[in-house]
Amino acid sequence: MANVPRRTLVALGAAALLGVSACGGTAAPPAPASSASQAQWTWTDDRGKNISVPQRPKRVVAQASAAAALWDFGVRPVGVFGPHKLKDGGPDPEVGEVDISTVETIGNAYGEFNVEKLATLQPDLLVAGMYVKDALWYVPEQSAAAVEQIVPSVGVRLSGKPLLEIIEKYGQLAAALGADPKAAPVVEAKNRFDAASAALKTLAAEKPDLKVMIVTGTPESLYVAYLPDHADIQYWGELGLNIVSPERPTESEGGFWEVLSWENADKYQADVILSDARAQSMKPEEMAKKPTWAKLPAVKAGQVYPWHAAERYSYLGYAKVMEELKTNLDKSKDDLVK
Numbered sequence: 001m002a003n004v005p006r007r008t009l010v011a012l013g014a015a016a017l018l019g020v021s022a023c024g025g026t027a028a029p030p031a032p033a034s035s036a037s038q039a040q041w042t043w044t045d046d047r048g049k050n051i052s053v054p055q056r057p058k059r060v061v062a063q064a065s066a067a068a069a070l071w072d073f074g075v076r077p078v079g080v081f082g083p084h085k086l087k088d089g090g091p092d093p094e095v096g097e098v099d100i101s102t103v104e105t106i107g108n109a110y111g112e113f114n115v116e117k118l119a120t121l122q123p124d125l126l127v128a129g130m131y132v133k134d135a136l137w138y139v140p141e142q143s144a145a146a147v148e149q150i151v152p153s154v155g156v157r158l159s160g161k162p163l164l165e166i167i168e169k170y171g172q173l174a175a176a177l178g179a180d181p182k183a184a185p186v187v188e189a190k191n192r193f194d195a196a197s198a199a200l201k202t203l204a205a206e207k208p209d210l211k212v213m214i215v216t217g218t219p220e221s222l223y224v225a226y227l228p229d230h231a232d233i234q235y236w237g238e239l240g241l242n243i244v245s246p247e248r249p250t251e252s253e254g255g256f257w258e259v260l261s262w263e264n265a266d267k268y269q270a271d272v273i274l275s276d277a278r279a280q281s282m283k284p285e286e287m288a289k290k291p292t293w294a295k296l297p298a299v300k301a302g303q304v305y306p307w308h309a310a311e312r313y314s315y316l317g318y319a320k321v322m323e324e325l326k327t328n329l330d331k332s333k334d335d336l337v338k
Contacts, residue, residue: 068096074179204240
C-alpha cells in the first residue's frame with residue numbers, strides 16, 4: 001500500500017544502474033555445508049518464472065515482509081527493503097523478528113529503492129511478495145529492469161491464494177535456500193499457529209453474532225476490506241468469524257477494498273472494527289475527528305482493535321496475530337448491531 005491500499009504499493013522512483021563494488025551485509029543463512037549446496041539451484045516462482053543459478057543462493061535480499069517470513073523459517077537475508085526501521089531507530093512491525101542491526105538497508109519506504117546499494121551487496125537472489133500480478137512489492141517499476149541485471153528474483157503471490165498456501169510457499173523457499181524445515185523453532189511456531197487457529201474457531205462458534213469489520217483510513221476515504229482479496233481475513237472467515245465485507249470491491253482500486261467517502265462511512269455496521277495498524281494509515285484517534293466514524297457502534301463502545309495488514313506470512317507471525325485477535329474479541333460485546 002502506498003498511502004494505504006495494498007494494490008498501490010507497487011512502484012515509484014528510479015535509480016541508475018552502477019557497477020558492482022565491494023560487498024557488504026551479514027553472514028549467509030545458517031545452513032550446513034554440503035555438496036548439495038554447490039549443485040545447480042532452480043526455482044519456479046509465482047510469475048511462472050524459472051530461476052536457475054549455478055549454486056544455491058546464499059546472499060539474499062528481500063522486501064521487509066518477505067525477509068521476516070524467511071527469517072522465521074531460518075533464512076538470514078543480507079539486505080532488506082520496504083518498511084523495516086521506525087523513526088526512533090527501532091524495528092518496524094513489518095520486519096518481524098529480523099535483527100535490523102545485521103542487515104543492510106536498500107530502502108525503508110515506498111518509493112525508496114537504492115539500486116546502487118543493491119549492487120554493492122553482490123546478492124545471489126532477491127525475494128518479494130506480489131499483491132499485483134507479476135509486480136514485486138516495493139521494487140519500483142522504473143528500476144525493475146536494472147534490478148534484474150543485478151540479481152535473479154523470486155516473486156511470491158500474496159493475493160488470491162489461501163493463507164496457509166502462502167505460508168507454506170515461504171517455508172518451501174526457505175528449505176530450498178538451505179534452512180531446516182524441522183528445526184525446533186519452526187515446529188514450535190507451526191504448533192502455536194494451529195493452536196491459535198483452533199482457539200479462534202472455538203470463539204467464532206461461541207460468538208456467532210459478533211460482527212467484525214476490517215478497515216483502513218485516509219484523510220479522504222474509509223477503505224472497507226473485501227474479504228476474498230485478503231488471505232488473512234479470508235482464513236478467519238473460514239474459521240467461522242462473522243466478517244462484514246462489501247459485496248464487491250471498488251473497481252478503481254483493483255480489488256481489496258470498497259472505498260467510501262467519510263460522509264458514507266456508516267454504510268456498514270459492526271460490533272468490532274479492526275483498524276490498519278501500519279504507520280502510514282490513519283490512527284483511530286485521527287479518524288475520531290470524522291463525525292460518521294465517531295458515531296459507529298464499535299467506535300462508541302471502544303471496540304476498535306489493530307489489524308496487522310502487512311504481517312509476514314509465517315506460522316509465528318500469524319500465530320501472534322490470532323492470539324491477539326482472540327484476546328480482543330473475547331472481551332467484546334456481540335450485541336451492538338443486529
